[in-house]
Amino acid sequence: MTHPRAATIVGVYQTTQARTLPGRTSQDIVIEAVNGAIADAGLAPRDVDGAAIDWPGPGGAPRDAENWAMYLQQPLAWVDSHHLDTAGVRGVLKAAAAVEAGLCDVAVVGSGRAGPFSTDGTSPGANMNLEFAEPFGSFVMAQFAVVAMRHMHEFGTTQEQIAGVAATIRNHGHVNPEAAMFGAGPCTVADVLASPVIATPFHRLDCCLMNEGGCALVITTAERARDLPRPSVRVLGGGMEFFQGNYANPPLYRDMRNLGRKAVPRAFGKAGVAPRDIDVFSLYDPVSFEVIRQFEMLGLCAEGEGGAFVGDGRLDLGGQCPTNLDGGMLAGSWTGTGQLTLKVIEGVRQLRRVNGSRQVEGAELALVSNAGSGAQHLELMILGRD
Numbered sequence: 001m002t003h004p005r006a007a008t009i010v011g012v013y014q015t016t017q018a019r020t021l022p023g024r025t026s027q028d029i030v031i032e033a034v035n036g037a038i039a040d041a042g043l044a045p046r047d048v049d050g051a052a053i054d055w056p057g058p059g060g061a062p063r064d065a066e067n068w069a070m071y072l073q074q075p076l077a078w079v080d081s082h083h084l085d086t087a088g089v090r091g092v093l094k095a096a097a098a099v100e101a102g103l104c105d106v107a108v109v110g111s112g113r114a115g116p117f118s119t120d121g122t123s124p125g126a127n128m129n130l131e132f133a134e135p136f137g138s139f140v141m142a143q144f145a146v147v148a149m150r151h152m153h154e155f156g157t158t159q160e161q162i163a164g165v166a167a168t169i170r171n172h173g174h175v176n177p178e179a180a181m182f183g184a185g186p187c188t189v190a191d192v193l194a195s196p197v198i199a200t201p202f203h204r205l206d207c208c209l210m211n212e213g214g215c216a217l218v219i220t221t222a223e224r225a226r227d228l229p230r231p232s233v234r235v236l237g238g239g240m241e242f243f244q245g246n247y248a249n250p251p252l253y254r255d256m257r258n259l260g261r262k263a264v265p266r267a268f269g270k271a272g273v274a275p276r277d278i279d280v281f282s283l284y285d286p287v288s289f290e291v292i293r294q295f296e297m298l299g300l301c302a303e304g305e306g307g308a309f310v311g312d313g314r315l316d317l318g319g320q321c322p323t324n325l326d327g328g329m330l331a332g333s334w335t336g337t338g339q340l341t342l343k344v345i346e347g348v349r350q351l352r353r354v355n356g357s358r359q360v361e362g363a364e365l366a367l368v369s370n371a372g373s374g375a376q377h378l379e380l381m382i383l384g385r386d
Contacts (some may be wrong), residue, residue: 002222002234002318002386003100003222003292004221004222004223005099005100005102005219005221005222005223006100006221006222006234006235007095007096007097007100007219007221007234007235008190008219008220008221008222008224008225008232008233008234008235008343008386009092009217009218009219009232009233009234009235009348010041010042010043010218010219010220010224010225010228010230010232010233011037011038011039011041011042011043011217011218011230012037012187012215012216012217012218012331012344012345012348012349013032013035013036013037013039013040013215013217013345014033014036014178014213014214014215014342015032015033015036015112015213015214016213017178017179017180017211017212017213017216017332017335017342018180018211018212018213019180019209019211019212020137020211020212021114021212021213021343024114024212025114025115026055026112026113026114026115026214027055027116029112029113029114029212029213029214030038030054030110030111030112030214030216030280031071032112032214033110033111033214033215033371034053034068034108034110034216034218035108036105036216037108037215037216037217037218038108038218040218041218041220041228041230042228042229042230043106043218043228045071045072045073045161046072046074047106048072048074048076048106048107048108048114048325049074049075049076049077049078049097049104049105049106049107050076050077050078050079050099050103050104050106050108050219050278051065051066051068051069051072051076051078051079051080051107051108052065052079052080052081052085052086052091052095052096052106052107052108052109052110053065053068053086053108053109053110053111053216054086054087054110054111054112054337055111055112059376063087064081065079065080065086066080066081068108069270076104077103077104077105078098078103078104078107079093080094080095080375083100085255085262086109086110086111086337087109087110087111087241087337087338087340087341087342088337088339088341088343088344088368088370088379089238089340089343089344089368089369089370089379089380089381090107090240090340090370090379091340092109092217092219092235092238092341092344092381093235093238093240093339093379093381095107095109095219096219096235096238097225098143099219099220099221099294100221104223105220105221106218106219106220106224106271107218107219107220108216108217108218108219109216109217109219109341110117110214110215110216110217110300110341111214111216111335111336111337111338111340111341112212112213112214112215112242112335112338113212113213113214113335113337113338114212114335115212115260125146132200136139138201138250140286140374141199141202141286141287141374142199143205143247143250143251143374144199144202144251144286144287144289144290144372144373144374145199145200145202145287145373146195146250146251146252146253146374147251147253147256147289147293147374148162148201148202148287148289149200149201149267149295150252150253151253151257151289151292151304151306152201152292153273154253154304155197155303155307156304156307157289157292157303157304157306157307158307158381159193159201160189160193161292161307161308161310161311162202162206162269162284162288162289162292162307163189163192163193163203163205163206163288164167164189164310164311165285165288165291165292165310165315166187166192166203166205166206166288167187167188167189167191167192167205167318168315168316168322168323169288169291169315169323169327169328169331170184170187170192170205170287170308170327170330170331171186171187171291171331172317172325172326172327172328172331172358173326173327173328173330173331173332174186174187174302174327174331175357175358176325176326176327176331176332176358176382178326178332179326179327179331179332180209180211180213180327180331180332180333181331181332182207183329185197187205191205192206193343201289202287202288202289203369205330206287206288206289206330207286207287207330208285208286208287208328208329208330208334208339209222209329209330209332209334210233210265210334211333211334211335212335213333213335213338214335214338215338215341215342215345216341217341217344217345219235219327222234225386230259230352231351231352231353231385231386233246233347233348233351233383233385233386234383234384234385235272235274235381235383236267236270236271236273236365236382236383236384237254237266237267237268237269237270237271237272237381237382238263238270238379238382239262239263239264239265239266239267239270239379239380239383240263240266240378240380241259241260241261241262241263241377241378242376242377243255243256243259243376243377244376245376246371246374246375246376246377247374247375247376248376248386249266251373251374251375251376253378254380256373256376258297258303259294259297259372259374259376259377260294260297260369260380261297261299261381263378263380264297264298264299266334266381267325267380267381267382268382271365271382273365273382273384275298275299275367276300277323277365278321278365278366278367278382279350279360279362279363279365279366280322280323280325280347280350280351280360280363280365280366280367281321281322281324281366281367282323282326282328282343282344282345282346282347282367282368282369283323283324283328283343283365283367283368283369284329284340284369284370284371284372284378285324285328285329286329286332286334286372286374286375287374288290288330290316290324290372290373290374291310291324292295292306292307292309292310293306293372293373294369294372294378295309295310295321296309297366297378300321307362317358317360322355324346324362325346325350325355325358325360326346326358328340338372343368343369343370344368344381344383346366346368347366347367347368347382347383348366351363351364351365351366351383351384351385352385353385363385364384365382365383365384365385366382366383366384367380367381367382368380368382369379370383
């Protein structure tokens with residue numbers, strides 16, 4: 001029997017995702033996302049008493065989530081202001097824990113961004129000062145490339161196998177009207193390999209987007225969810241693994257080869273299911289190779305076998321492991337932190353069974369992941385149709 005306070009996702013919303021959104025500000029994008037998620041849940045702003053939102057409310061200082069109390073028109077019982085904890089798996093797990101512990105009853109998790117990603121347009125990382133990387137010309141794609149190159153050297157993984165992941169996910173985004181790359185045209189392995197090299201072995205089409213947009217979701221108790229209009233989705237389990245500060249030191253393959261493996265039994269043990277039971281995957285894809293590594297990490301194939309595992313249509317809608325059917329970060333959206341939450345939203349929508357032509361038939365369980373080997377941390381979460 002489901003515990004009455006079991007954390008349940010009842011509302012989701014994403015704004016337009018695009019390369020640029022002229023005339024928009026980060027704050028108004030986040031306000032749209034928050035309002036949209038609350039409305040999708042069938043609630044009103046004054047029902048919310050918990051906020052983990054990566055932008056201040058009107059008149060607030062940056063990172064002060066408590067200022068959302070003014071906008072929501074009531075005192076808040078729980079807030080989280082750390083920007084990586086107001087999005088995605090980490091934000092949802094913390095908000096879910098707060099709901100289940102009784103610290104609040106209805107929590108909103110959200111973030112968004114508009115305008116230049118970096119003030120000078122040359123940010124080499126995820127809007128961070130890479131103290132130990134910038135002096136040597138390194139940047140985020142290069143950090144992930146170090147891991148991929150060693151995998152290729154040890155196991156014979158090919159550029160064609162890596163590019164196959166990129167082509168598959170980009171084709172998913174091509175047919176998703178909400179993806180930034182919607183209508184961009186079909187993508188082939190040859191197209192990926194013909195695009196400019198960014199950091200060997202990654203070509204431009206192996207790398208995620210950089211664009212603008214926002215998103216948010218609402219979490220409440222299972223008991224409250226029963227009275228709300230949308231199909232609810234349970235947060236069944238989660239886990240995290242942190243090796244060291246992201247982008248502080250180069251991610252060596254000997255350290256990163258199984259990053260996230262320790263989070264797997266935590267997440268799946270609490271959920272009471274196994275990786276082979278997952279119906280749809282929403283995996284973090286800053287680069288195409290990371291999808292290969294994460295399937296190995298999950299134990300769905302042996303280390304070194306990921307390149308072959310992701311081939312033969314396995315990641316397609318009708319495949320054994322339908323993956324990133326919204327276009328992921330390669331063709332859907334990457335906005336700094338918002339894409340962390342978009343991973344969760346895709347999982348929720350698949351379990352609501354509202355995705356039309358890209359819907360996995362009969363989906364009951366979804367796996368969501370955030371971050372990866374280049375960032376030297378990984379978060380996992382299992383969602384279940386309630």
